[in-house]
Amino acid sequence: xxxxxxxxxxxxxxxxxxxxxxxxxxxxxxxxxxxxxxxxxxxxxxxxxxxxxxxxxxxxxxxxxxxxxxxxxxxxxxxxxxxxxxxxxxxxxxxxxxxxxxxxxxxxxxxxxxxxxxxxxxxxxxxxxxxxxxxxxxxxxxxxxxxxxxxxxxxxxxxxxxxxxxxxxxxxxxxxxxxxxxxxxxxxxxxxxxxxxxxxxxxxxxxxx
Numbered sequence: 001x002x003x004x005x006x007x008x009x010x011x012x013x014x015x016x017x018x019x020x021x022x023x024x025x026x027x028x029x030x031x032x033x034x035x036x037x038x039x040x041x042x043x044x045x046x047x048x049x050x051x052x053x054x055x056x057x058x059x060x061x062x063x064x065x066x067x068x069x070x071x072x073x074x075x076x077x078x079x080x081x082x083x084x085x086x087x088x089x090x091x092x093x094x095x096x097x098x099x100x101x102x103x104x105x106x107x108x109x110x111x112x113x114x115x116x117x118x119x120x121x122x123x124x125x126x127x128x129x130x131x132x133x134x135x136x137x138x139x140x141x142x143x144x145x146x147x148x149x150x151x152x153x154x155x156x157x158x159x160x161x162x163x164x165x166x167x168x169x170x171x172x173x174x175x176x177x178x179x180x181x182x183x184x185x186x187x188x189x190x191x192x193x194x195x196x197x198x199x200x201x202x203x204x205x206x207x208x209x
Contacts, residue, residue, distance in 0.1 A: 005020070006022075006039045006040065006041065007019070007020065007039065007040045007041075007042065007043055007045070007046035008020075008021070008022060008024070008025035008037060008038070008039050008040075008046075009037060009038055009039075009040060009046050009049050009050045010025060010028045010029055010035070010036070010037045011036040011037065011050070011053060012032075012034060012035055012036040012037075013028035013029040013032050013035045013036075013037060014027070014028045014029070014032055015027075015028045016028075017050070018043075018046045018047065018050055022039075022207045025037060025039075025207075026207055030104075031104045031105075032104060033102070033103055033104060034078070034102075035104065035203075036199075036200055037200050037201065038196075038200035038201060039201070076101065076199055077101075077140075077141055077192075078101050078102040079101075079102055079140050080100075080101045080102075080140050080141045080142065080143055080192075081098050081099070081100060081101065081107065081129050081132075081133065081140060081141070081142050081143070082098065082099050082100075082101050082142075082143040082144075082194065082202050082203040082204040083096065083097070083098045083099075083122070083125035083126055083128070083129050083142060083143070083144055083204050084096065084097065084099075084122070084125065084144070084145065084202050084204035084205050084206065085097075085118050085120075085121025085122045085124075085125055085146075085206075086118070086121070086206035087116060087117055087118040087121060088112075090117055090118070091115045091116055091117050091162060091168070092114075092115070092116070093111070093112040093113070093114055093116070094111055094112060094113050094116030094117060094118065094120065094121045094171075095109065095110060095111025095112040095113070095121065095206070096109075096110055096111060096121040096122070096124055096125035096128070097109040097110070097125065097204055097206075098125060098128065098129045098132070098204060099203045099204040101143065101203050104203060107129075107132065108128060108129075108132065110124070110125075110128065113168065113170065113171045113174075114167045114168060114171075115162075115165055115167045115168035115171070116162070116168060116171050117160060117162055118146075119146065119148050119149060119152075119160060120158060120160050120162065120171065120175065122144060122145075122146035122148070122149030123146075123148075123149040123152045123153060123158050123175075123178065124158075124174055124175070124178055125144070125149075125204075126142060126144050126149055126150065126153050126191065127153060127178040127181060127182060128178075129142045129189075130142065130153075130181075130182075130185075130187050130189055131181055131185075133187075133189050134185065134187050134189070139188060139189065140189075141189060141190040141191065141192050142189055142190070142191050142192070143191075143192050143193075143194040143202060143203075144191065144192075144193065144194060144202075145193070145194040145196055145202045147193060150191055150193065153182065153191065156179060156182040156183050157179060158175045158178065158179060160175070
Protein backbone atom coordinates (compact mmCIF):
# COMPACT_ATOMS: atom_id res chain seq x y z
CA UNK A 1 0.00 0.00 0.00
CA UNK A 2 1.39 3.39 -0.98
CA UNK A 3 2.13 5.89 1.76
CA UNK A 4 -0.48 8.63 2.10
CA UNK A 5 0.69 12.03 0.88
CA UNK A 6 1.53 14.44 3.66
CA UNK A 7 2.13 18.17 3.51
CA UNK A 8 4.82 19.79 5.63
CA UNK A 9 4.45 23.43 6.66
CA UNK A 10 7.58 25.32 7.65
CA UNK A 11 6.91 28.65 9.33
CA UNK A 12 10.49 29.21 10.45
CA UNK A 13 13.43 27.58 8.69
CA UNK A 14 15.99 28.02 5.95
CA UNK A 15 13.07 28.05 3.53
CA UNK A 16 9.46 28.78 4.48
CA UNK A 17 6.46 27.27 2.79
CA UNK A 18 4.67 23.98 2.12
CA UNK A 19 6.75 20.93 1.21
CA UNK A 20 5.56 17.64 -0.25
CA UNK A 21 8.20 15.40 1.32
CA UNK A 22 9.88 15.03 4.69
CA UNK A 23 13.32 15.23 3.07
CA UNK A 24 12.58 18.71 1.67
CA UNK A 25 11.17 19.80 5.01
CA UNK A 26 14.15 18.39 6.90
CA UNK A 27 16.62 20.30 4.73
CA UNK A 28 14.89 23.49 5.77
CA UNK A 29 14.63 22.85 9.53
CA UNK A 30 17.44 20.42 10.45
CA UNK A 31 19.75 22.10 13.00
CA UNK A 32 18.00 25.42 12.37
CA UNK A 33 17.59 27.30 15.66
CA UNK A 34 13.95 27.71 16.75
CA UNK A 35 12.58 25.97 13.66
CA UNK A 36 8.78 25.67 13.58
CA UNK A 37 7.05 23.13 11.38
CA UNK A 38 4.25 20.57 11.29
CA UNK A 39 2.81 17.91 8.99
CA UNK A 40 -0.78 17.91 7.72
CA UNK A 41 -3.01 15.32 6.05
CA UNK A 42 -4.33 17.61 3.31
CA UNK A 43 -3.13 20.48 1.15
CA UNK A 44 -6.06 22.60 2.32
CA UNK A 45 -5.13 22.18 6.00
CA UNK A 46 -1.52 23.01 5.23
CA UNK A 47 -2.41 26.18 3.30
CA UNK A 48 -4.73 27.40 6.05
CA UNK A 49 -2.11 26.73 8.72
CA UNK A 50 0.63 28.48 6.70
CA UNK A 51 -1.54 31.57 6.19
CA UNK A 52 -2.49 31.72 9.88
CA UNK A 53 1.18 31.69 10.72
CA UNK A 54 3.14 30.35 13.65
CA UNK A 55 3.48 32.70 16.59
CA UNK A 56 6.92 32.53 18.23
CA UNK A 57 6.84 32.01 21.98
CA UNK A 58 9.13 33.27 24.69
CA UNK A 59 10.74 31.56 27.64
CA UNK A 60 8.68 31.38 30.81
CA UNK A 61 10.53 31.48 34.11
CA UNK A 62 9.69 28.67 36.50
CA UNK A 63 10.84 27.66 39.94
CA UNK A 64 13.63 25.13 39.18
CA UNK A 65 13.11 23.42 42.51
CA UNK A 66 9.51 22.46 41.75
CA UNK A 67 8.95 19.15 39.97
CA UNK A 68 5.79 19.25 37.83
CA UNK A 69 5.29 15.96 36.02
CA UNK A 70 2.37 15.72 33.56
CA UNK A 71 1.96 19.52 33.57
CA UNK A 72 1.25 21.66 30.50
CA UNK A 73 2.92 25.01 29.93
CA UNK A 74 1.39 27.82 27.83
CA UNK A 75 4.72 28.63 26.17
CA UNK A 76 7.77 26.68 25.05
CA UNK A 77 10.71 26.91 27.42
CA UNK A 78 13.63 27.10 25.00
CA UNK A 79 16.20 26.26 27.66
CA UNK A 80 15.02 22.64 27.77
CA UNK A 81 15.62 19.10 26.57
CA UNK A 82 13.17 17.42 24.19
CA UNK A 83 13.12 13.63 23.90
CA UNK A 84 11.45 11.30 21.45
CA UNK A 85 11.59 7.76 20.06
CA UNK A 86 10.95 6.10 16.70
CA UNK A 87 10.11 2.49 15.94
CA UNK A 88 9.95 0.72 12.58
CA UNK A 89 7.17 -1.76 13.27
CA UNK A 90 5.55 -2.74 16.56
CA UNK A 91 7.66 -4.38 17.75
CA UNK A 92 10.52 -3.34 15.50
CA UNK A 93 13.83 -1.52 15.39
CA UNK A 94 13.58 1.24 17.98
CA UNK A 95 15.80 4.22 18.71
CA UNK A 96 15.51 7.30 20.87
CA UNK A 97 17.26 10.62 21.34
CA UNK A 98 17.39 13.92 23.20
CA UNK A 99 17.70 17.37 21.61
CA UNK A 100 18.48 20.76 23.15
CA UNK A 101 15.43 22.80 22.17
CA UNK A 102 17.10 26.20 21.92
CA UNK A 103 19.67 25.17 19.30
CA UNK A 104 18.42 21.84 17.94
CA UNK A 105 21.67 20.16 19.01
CA UNK A 106 21.41 16.40 19.50
CA UNK A 107 22.55 15.62 23.06
CA UNK A 108 22.22 11.84 22.97
CA UNK A 109 21.02 9.12 20.62
CA UNK A 110 20.62 5.42 21.38
CA UNK A 111 19.79 2.46 19.17
CA UNK A 112 18.46 1.04 17.03
CA UNK A 113 17.44 -1.86 19.27
CA UNK A 114 15.67 -4.85 17.68
CA UNK A 115 12.16 -5.90 18.74
CA UNK A 116 11.37 -2.77 20.72
CA UNK A 117 8.33 -0.50 20.94
CA UNK A 118 7.87 3.25 20.72
CA UNK A 119 6.52 3.49 24.28
CA UNK A 120 9.62 1.77 25.66
CA UNK A 121 11.81 4.19 23.69
CA UNK A 122 9.89 7.19 25.01
CA UNK A 123 10.29 5.91 28.58
CA UNK A 124 14.02 5.27 28.21
CA UNK A 125 14.52 8.66 26.57
CA UNK A 126 12.98 10.51 29.52
CA UNK A 127 15.03 8.57 32.08
CA UNK A 128 18.19 9.02 30.01
CA UNK A 129 17.50 12.75 29.97
CA UNK A 130 16.89 12.87 33.71
CA UNK A 131 20.18 11.07 34.39
CA UNK A 132 22.22 13.35 32.12
CA UNK A 133 20.72 16.54 33.54
CA UNK A 134 21.32 15.40 37.10
CA UNK A 135 24.89 14.38 36.26
CA UNK A 136 25.58 17.81 34.76
CA UNK A 137 23.76 19.67 37.54
CA UNK A 138 21.31 21.31 35.11
CA UNK A 139 17.80 22.36 36.14
CA UNK A 140 16.22 22.67 32.72
CA UNK A 141 12.92 20.86 32.01
CA UNK A 142 12.31 17.87 29.76
CA UNK A 143 9.61 17.76 27.08
CA UNK A 144 8.01 14.49 25.94
CA UNK A 145 5.03 13.96 23.66
CA UNK A 146 4.15 10.62 25.29
CA UNK A 147 1.65 10.64 28.16
CA UNK A 148 2.16 6.90 28.56
CA UNK A 149 5.92 7.21 29.05
CA UNK A 150 5.48 10.14 31.44
CA UNK A 151 3.10 8.01 33.49
CA UNK A 152 5.59 5.12 33.58
CA UNK A 153 8.33 7.46 34.76
CA UNK A 154 6.08 8.82 37.48
CA UNK A 155 5.34 5.27 38.66
CA UNK A 156 9.01 4.27 38.24
CA UNK A 157 7.96 1.25 36.22
CA UNK A 158 8.01 0.47 32.49
CA UNK A 159 4.63 -1.20 32.24
CA UNK A 160 5.22 -2.79 28.83
CA UNK A 161 3.52 -5.96 27.64
CA UNK A 162 6.34 -6.69 25.21
CA UNK A 163 7.65 -10.24 25.44
CA UNK A 164 11.32 -10.64 26.29
CA UNK A 165 13.30 -12.54 23.65
CA UNK A 166 16.93 -13.25 22.84
CA UNK A 167 16.83 -10.40 20.30
CA UNK A 168 15.64 -7.71 22.72
CA UNK A 169 17.47 -8.92 25.84
CA UNK A 170 19.74 -5.86 25.83
CA UNK A 171 16.70 -3.60 25.66
CA UNK A 172 15.20 -5.22 28.74
CA UNK A 173 18.50 -4.71 30.53
CA UNK A 174 18.21 -0.99 29.77
CA UNK A 175 14.64 -0.97 31.08
CA UNK A 176 15.78 -2.56 34.33
CA UNK A 177 18.61 -0.05 34.70
CA UNK A 178 16.20 2.83 34.07
CA UNK A 179 13.75 1.56 36.69
CA UNK A 180 16.57 1.11 39.22
CA UNK A 181 17.79 4.64 38.51
CA UNK A 182 14.31 6.05 39.15
CA UNK A 183 13.99 4.12 42.40
CA UNK A 184 17.44 5.14 43.61
CA UNK A 185 17.56 8.79 42.58
CA UNK A 186 15.65 11.94 43.38
CA UNK A 187 15.49 14.82 40.89
CA UNK A 188 14.06 18.30 40.55
CA UNK A 189 13.72 18.21 36.76
CA UNK A 190 10.25 19.17 35.53
CA UNK A 191 8.72 16.94 32.85
CA UNK A 192 6.26 18.67 30.56
CA UNK A 193 3.95 17.34 27.86
CA UNK A 194 4.91 18.72 24.44
CA UNK A 195 1.78 20.31 22.92
CA UNK A 196 2.01 19.02 19.36
CA UNK A 197 -1.27 20.53 18.21
CA UNK A 198 -0.12 23.99 19.27
CA UNK A 199 3.64 23.87 18.66
CA UNK A 200 4.14 21.34 15.86
CA UNK A 201 6.33 18.25 16.07
CA UNK A 202 8.62 17.91 19.06
CA UNK A 203 12.22 19.00 18.22
CA UNK A 204 13.53 15.47 18.93
CA UNK A 205 11.12 13.96 16.37
CA UNK A 206 12.73 11.52 13.91
CA UNK A 207 10.44 12.64 11.08
CA UNK A 208 8.97 9.20 10.37
CA UNK A 209 5.31 10.12 10.07
